Amino acid sequence: MADYKEAPLATRPKTLDPAEYFNLSPEYRRSEEARAALRSQLKRQYLLQLNNPHRQELIDDPALTRWIHARGKNVYPNFRPTAKTSLIGGLFGVLPLFVLYFVFKTDRDKREAKIKAGTYERPYKVSS
């Protein structure tokens, strides 16, 4: 398995990750401790609310509120027409209208011409 190559939808297994064996610097440990401190603070807040016998309502998750706000209401205020966004908008919003119009129109015109000339082969039987 030494030739295991990562891909966007296939990460490296933890046992083949070299960082797991070599990361012992104080900076790494300090940052891990900072993350653990944040995690334990959040855990404490959650457990206080969860085990409170006088709590009658649902526990709000502010991270969830932020996620919903970011995906729903924060997109348009932060949108800016740049080259990339205009290109994406044109390619997916404007171009299909014209392309599909021309494709359908030419296909139907060809079929109509064939019907008028009498050479159109009906693919399905109307009555058997």
Place this chain on the structure above:
Amino acid sequence: MRGVECQSGKMAALRAGLLTRALTKGKTPRISEIVLGTRAASGTTKDMLPGPYPKTPEERAAAAKKYNMTLEDYKPFPDDGQGHGDYPMLPDRSQHERDPWYQWDHPDLRRNWGEPIHYDFDMYIRNRVDTSPSPVDWRTMRNSLLGFLGFMALMFGLGEMFPSYQPVAPKQYPYNNLYLERGGDPEKQPEPVNHYEI
């Protein structure tokens, strides 16, 4: 740290707001105005919600604190106008990869309360996209699949171009092509029908 009392305070303020607005002002206020206009000072305030891209280091520090992340972990999306704002860019890892044996606060989502949510979280839940390590590496799997599909497509295409069937002929009926059964005159002599050649 949001207390429990703020929730009931919010509801009371909401009811009071509805009543006063309905009684004092002539125009019936919309629900959005009431909700945003009168609420308790606790609850979700505007500075807790995502905002625009952080430009100064102070804004970055404030954003990292807002999202409960350390300053070096907090990486916002690049500011290319696509509408992400200051939301953090977390590694694209699915929930399949998280420890199944740890006591998560939400076990089905393998997530703890308050943990920053990936922008595409609903894609990475355990029913959907899976980024966990594959038994064979991805390129080998992709090449095998495309090779098989390509081979089958090639063979079906060749089969359409050069069809090969059992030879068949029109059905041959006896008794002069069933002359009497088809309503032929029994007095008349039918013309002989030969299905063979010698």
